Amino acid sequence: xxRGLLELDIVLTNFLDQRFESLTPHQKELFVQLIDNSDNDLxxxxxxxxxxxxxxxxxxxxxxx
Numbered sequence: 001x002x003r004g005l006l007e008l009d010i011v012l013t014n015f016l017d018q019r020f021e022s023l024t025p026h027q028k029e030l031f032v033q034l035i036d037n038s039d040n041d042l043x044x045x046x047x048x049x050x051x052x053x054x055x056x057x058x059x060x061x062x063x064x065x
Contacts, residue, residue, distance in 0.1 A: 005039045011046060015064050023063075030060045 012035070023031065034057050035042065044050035045057075046064050 005043055008039055008043055008046075011064055019063055027060060030056055033057065034060050 045061050
């Protein structure tokens with residue numbers, strides 16, 4: 001999950017260490033879909049600068065926030 005933005009590295013590392021294992025298999029698939037976004041798009045989603053296109057991803061983004 002290493003990214004080009006330090007902010008993303010911090011958020012994603014904390015999430016993976018603290019919450020990832022407790023996700024359902026479906027939520028883990030959604031997480032993988034989410035991190036397929038570019039760094040800037042992903043950061044905009046996490047920091048509420050961009051609306052969520054896929055409503056299923058909203059749950060994962062809320063975990064990250």
